[in-house]
Amino acid sequence: MSSLSTQLASLRGMGLYEPFHQISSWGDTFRGDGSLNIGSSTGAQADTRLDNRNEYASHESMEPTRGEQESSRPFDKIQRRLAQNREAARKSRMRKKAYVQQLESSRVKLVQLEQELQRAQQQGGYISSVSDSSHLGLIGNMSSGIATFEMAYGHWVEKQHKMICELRIALQAQVTDVELKILIENGLNHYNNLFRMKADAAKADVFYLISGKWRTSVERFFLWIGGFRPSELLNILVPQIEPLTDKQQVDISNLRQSSRQAEDALSQGIEKLQQTLAESMALDLMGAGNYRAQMDSAIENLEALEGFVNQADNLRQKALHHMSRILTTRQAARGLLALGEYLHRLRALSSLWAARPHEPT
Amino acid sequence: MERVKQLASERAVVIFSRTTCCMCHTIKTLLGGFGVNAAVHELDEMPQGREIEHALARLGCQSTPMVFIGGELVGGANEVMSLHLNRSLIPMLRRAGALWV
Numbered sequence: 001m002s003s004l005s006t007q008l009a010s011l012r013g014m015g016l017y018e019p020f021h022q023i024s025s026w027g028d029t030f031r032g033d034g035s036l037n038i039g040s041s042t043g044a045q046a047d048t049r050l051d052n053r054n055e056y057a058s059h060e061s062m063e064p065t066r067g068e069q070e071s072s073r074p075f076d077k078i079q080r081r082l083a084q085n086r087e088a089a090r091k092s093r094m095r096k097k098a099y100v101q102q103l104e105s106s107r108v109k110l111v112q113l114e115q116e117l118q119r120a121q122q123q124g125g126y127i128s129s130v131s132d133s134s135h136l137g138l139i140g141n142m143s144s145g146i147a148t149f150e151m152a153y154g155h156w157v158e159k160q161h162k163m164i165c166e167l168r169i170a171l172q173a174q175v176t177d178v179e180l181k182i183l184i185e186n187g188l189n190h191y192n193n194l195f196r197m198k199a200d201a202a203k204a205d206v207f208y209l210i211s212g213k214w215r216t217s218v219e220r221f222f223l224w225i226g227g228f229r230p231s232e233l234l235n236i237l238v239p240q241i242e243p244l245t246d247k248q249q250v251d252i253s254n255l256r257q258s259s260r261q262a263e264d265a266l267s268q269g270i271e272k273l274q275q276t277l278a279e280s281m282a283l284d285l286m287g288a289g290n291y292r293a294q295m296d297s298a299i300e301n302l303e304a305l306e307g308f309v310n311q312a313d314n315l316r317q318k319a320l321h322h323m324s325r326i327l328t329t330r331q332a333a334r335g336l337l338a339l340g341e342y343l344h345r346l347r348a349l350s351s352l353w354a355a356r357p358h359e360p361t
Numbered sequence: 362m363e364r365v366k367q368l369a370s371e372r373a374v375v376i377f378s379r380t381t382c383c384m385c386h387t388i389k390t391l392l393g394g395f396g397v398n399a400a401v402h403e404l405d406e407m408p409q410g411r412e413i414e415h416a417l418a419r420l421g422c423q424s425t426p427m428v429f430i431g432g433e434l435v436g437g438a439n440e441v442m443s444l445h446l447n448r449s450l451i452p453m454l455r456r457a458g459a460l461w462v
Contacts, residue, residue, distance in 0.1 A: 254448055261394060262442050269387030276383065300381060307384050307424075311438055318446040 145204025152197050153214055156190070157347075163187055164340035167333060177329040184324065187336040191320055195313045198226065206305045216350030219343070225266065225312035230259040230319035233339065237323070240338035241331040251326045259319055266315070270308055277301045364409065365416045369429040373459035374399035377417060377427040380406060384438045385426040391441065392428075395451065397459045431457030 167183050202209050212220035222228065234256045238244070244252070280294050280301070324332050369375050374392060376399050378385035392399055404410040404425065417427050420434055428435045430453055435441060444450040454460045 255446065258445050258448060261391060262445055265387045265391035265394070268390045269383045272386045273383040276381070297381065301383070304383050307438070308387075311384070311387075311442060314439060314442060315446065318443060322446060 143204045146201060146208050149197055149201040149204070149208075150214060153194075156194055156197070160190060160340060161344065163190060164337060164344065167337045167340070171330075171333055171337065180329050180333045184329065184332050184336060187340075188320060188324060192317065195317050198313055199310060202226075202306045202309045206302075206309055209309055210305065216347045217353065218346045218350040222346070224263070225270065226309045227312060227316055228343075229263060230315050231256050231263060233316075233319060234259070234323070236342055237335050237338055241327060241335050244331075248326055252323075255319065255322050255326070259315060262315055266308060266311055270305075273301055273304060273308070362416045362419070365413055365420070366432075368400075368402060368413075369434070370432040372400040373397075373431060373457040374454065375429040376401045377404055377413070377422075377425060377429075378402065379404050379425045382425045384424075388426045388428060388438055388441055391445070392454075395454065395460060397454060399459075430454060430459065 163183070163186060167187065170180060170183055198209060201214075208214065209226040212223040212226070215223065222232070224232075234252060238252060277298055280297050283289055283294055323335060327335060368377075374397050376385065376389060376392070378389070378401050380403050389399065389401065402413070404414055407413065422434070422437065424437065426438060428437070428441055435444070435453075441450065444453065451460070
């Protein structure tokens with residue numbers, strides 16, 4: 001390898017050659033570009049031919065240019081190799097330029113979207129999640145974990161909508177229970193995906209989740225620790241899936257009660273957190289206090305918030321899981337449809353609310 | 362470890378907690394709501410708190426609260442909540458003699 005570097009260094013000195021690794025990395029970025037293969041593999045091929053004596057084994061897969069007639073004169077070899085390197089370098093520069101241009105235009109678009117978003121927010125509006133690019137929000141203030149979540153959530157909502165439509169069609173078409181079970185499984189897994197995404201987002205910025213910034217305004221109105229309240233959910237679903245057997249009614253009633261108790265305990269835990277935080281922040285406002293210690297203990301408190309959001313999601317997940325066990329296949333399918341449709345309506349209401357004509361003051 | 366086992370068995374329900382831990386408050390509220398009179402040990406106020414914390418960590422407990430029912434380790438908030446939604450928590454408490462009704 002060191003002898004190769006010496007070779008390359010001397011060529012670089014001639015000003016005719018760009019570092020090999022850069023060529024291959026641009027190659028990786030632009031796989032689909034036809035001209036790419038010639039550039040990178042030729043460069044590697046040329047290196048191999050030149051350094052055969054030094055037993056340099058290139059790890060790049062070689063294109064079959066070996067079949068070409070090779071001049072046996074070293075001078076010609078070097079000339080050809082230099083020309084190929086020039087070509088590869090030129091192509092690399094072109095690819096880099098194209099890439100940078102792409103980045104620039106994306107950046108301009110991003111700034112435009114941010115401005116749009118700000119304007120809409122000032123008017124008290126809501127930008128529909130259908131144009132999911134606008135879901136990117138204010139990139140500058142956002143951690144990458146949250147930006148990732150926002151995008152993923154936009155896709156999640158779109159997929160959710162498709163799944164709900166599928167479910168509706170399946171129920172109307174009276175498909176078999178086996179087929180319904182698959183749809184139900186997919187639906188539940190989709191929610192599980194959301195909870196996983198939220199767990200990651202909570203690590204990045206728990207306040208983002210708790211504030212409900214990622215949800216529409218009407219959904220935010222009903223928000224409980226970063227999502228829907230499980231017992232409320234049951235209240236919404238039950239009328240949609242009747243008639244229920246006696247046993248089912250008892251089971252659901254028990255589930256609602258257990259969930260209610262767990263929710264209340266969690267709520268009290270969060271209230272205690274608020275109280276503790278307020279107390280430690282308010283300590284000795286007039287005097288010197290122990291700023292460092294107060295801040296440290298406050299940080300500890302805030303770190304606990306992530307646990308609360310995770311527990312709330314755990315309750316949501318368990319509630320869905322238990323319901324799917326209590327209900328028959330058909331009922332579970334209707335339940336999932338009802339839930340999806342309900343949340344969809346909340347989102348639609350948010351859009352309507354934002355779009356309604358404002359009274360001139 | 363012996364001390365942990367001893368403490369864990371001295372009452373039907375034993376909670377290892379921390380005064381600053383709000384999730385502990387949640388679990389205490391939940392269990393208290395059922396009428397359970399749990400023994401609560403605040404690790405940050407106990408003289409041997411550190412060692413007990415280490416012993417609990419070896420049992421697999423990463424953070425407070427850590428709940429023992431009938432001398433057996435049940436787990437943390439996650440486990441307790443899940444058991445309750447399962448409708449398994451109350452029977453467990455009853456078997457351990459933590460509930461009168």
